[in-house]
Amino acid sequence: MLASREQELIALHAEHFSRIYKYIACRINDRERAEELANDVLRIVWEKQPTEPPGVGWLIATARNVLGNEYKGRSRREQLMERLAEEARVQAVITNDDEQQDSVAEILSRLKDRDREILMLSYWDELTTAELAESLGCTPSAAGVRLHRARKAFAKAAPQHLMTEREV
Numbered sequence: 001m002l003a004s005r006e007q008e009l010i011a012l013h014a015e016h017f018s019r020i021y022k023y024i025a026c027r028i029n030d031r032e033r034a035e036e037l038a039n040d041v042l043r044i045v046w047e048k049q050p051t052e053p054p055g056v057g058w059l060i061a062t063a064r065n066v067l068g069n070e071y072k073g074r075s076r077r078e079q080l081m082e083r084l085a086e087e088a089r090v091q092a093v094i095t096n097d098d099e100q101q102d103s104v105a106e107i108l109s110r111l112k113d114r115d116r117e118i119l120m121l122s123y124w125d126e127l128t129t130a131e132l133a134e135s136l137g138c139t140p141s142a143a144g145v146r147l148h149r150a151r152k153a154f155a156k157a158a159p160q161h162l163m164t165e166r167e168v
Helices: 002-028 031-048 056-110 113-124 129-136 140-157 160-167
Strands: none
Touching: 002 031, 002 056, 031 056, 056 113, 056 140, 113 129, 113 140, 129 140
């Protein structure tokens, strides 16, 4: 019985493989993959063990289902690759942000207390010049001058690569 089934499959392959292959190949534009999928259609015939040899309509319907699975698989792979690429970009940004934060903290620790305080109030607490003046007990113009001097001190203490990244 196995020998007769093998003969039927060989005959089916000889008769319909090229037609199934062409149907699939013109839809996916990848010759090697089209050949694999056409063989999958014939493998499905083998697994289903139909009592009658299937006609072209059944084979094309099976090929359409196999193509649908191929499209879904490609879509899932593309989504996975996009997600992995996005995670890599986010991780790179986080790593850069962590490194940059460490650099900024190091530079701030080397500044005078007065300069460090005004920079932290301005950037981290997001105080305006008027709010800085009120917080420091000075005029707004004096707060502006102190902020300017603190920025210059920070720039002088910062490594060159940190300043160019920040300025861009």
